[in-house]
Amino acid sequence: MKVLVVEDDEKLSGFIQKGLEAEGFVVDLCRDGDDGYALATTREYDAMVLDIMLPGRDGLSILRNLRERDIGTPVIVLTARGSLNERLDGLKLGADDYMMKPFYVEELVARLHVVTRRATGSGKSILSNGEVSLNLVTREVRIGEEAIELTAREFALLSYLMRSPGRVFSRAQICEHVWNYHFDPGTNIVDVYIQKLRKKLAGDGEIIETVRGVGYRIREES
Template identity: 55%
Template sequence: MRILLVEDQAKLLSFAKKGLEEQGIQVDAVSDGDEAWEMATTVPYDALVLDIMVPGRDGLSILRGLRDKRNNVPVILLTARSTLPEKIEGLNLGADDYMTKPFFVEELAARLHTVVRRKAGDSSHLIRVDDLCINLLERKTSRAGVEIELSTREFELLEHLMRSPGRVFGRMQIYEHVWGYNMDPETNLVEVYIQRLRAKIDKDHEKKLIRTVRGVGYALGGG
């Protein structure tokens, strides 16, 4: 999952970014509303976490603008205030959830998973492809009922592939979504992690789930 986190308090921004990344969430963090608007309208994030009071465009203005553009990316609003009128305004504008500062990072991570699943129409915290299953809340992976140990980055890559079974993703698409920054065209990092996943996911199974589409990219299932 890749999100945009917008918060004008530097310490809280740094703390929340680090905590969410420890939960396996890729975070782009900014403190300015105008910069946030530019990123939110050009990058396909899985969700946004918007502080209402930030310099430039405030959180409600960003939310209003996105909904006016029919952009339905899940949005969680943050505020130091908990007045009912402000909460109602945010929800009426199309916010998916609302948290009052201070907050627990673990709770924010759980709410992010919830709003993303809700958008996808999936009320479960499990994603299944064939006999492969990942648990988004517990961050556990199993195949045919046998648990598989994955690193944080391996889990993120597998989740990305499993959310669109059968879809072929190019190296650059994978790198941008899972690692979150531009890739050196000469690096083989994606191939390395695909091989690691194959060794853990497919090694002891007759049916291979991870596919390579030569000259195009990689997919999980389908074919």
């Protein structure tokens, strides 16, 4: 799950970044409206967090332009307390939710889960396929009835793959979305984490299939 955060306040953006990353989100951060718009239009994100007051170009303008260009990425806008108009304008322009500053990062995380779930089709917070099921909110993973403990990275990887069972993901795609590496083909970290998941998930049959020369996929069963 990749999120673009456009927020100029360093302290706040730092907290947001850390909070989201601890939950397994991959975060791109920028502090400037123009830069934010450029990133939002040139890359794919699963959601955006957009401050209204920004240097360079305000958040509402960015949001309007995104929607005009039919970019439907879920957006949560951040507004100053009290400025009711900003909130209303934001929602009118196609924001999916808003938060008033100051707020708890945990709450932002929860709302991000909501809007991304809403966007990922079914609106469900549980991904399941075969005997594997994965609760995106509580971060519980079950294989059959047995609960499995996963680390943050492992969960991020598994949930990324589980969003499209049967679809093959290349290592480069996985690196991009799960690690935010746009480069460095010299790493085998994806392979390593696939092995970790296989070991932990070890059920009947291969849950994660290798597609030689291409990448990996979840065996489709549901």
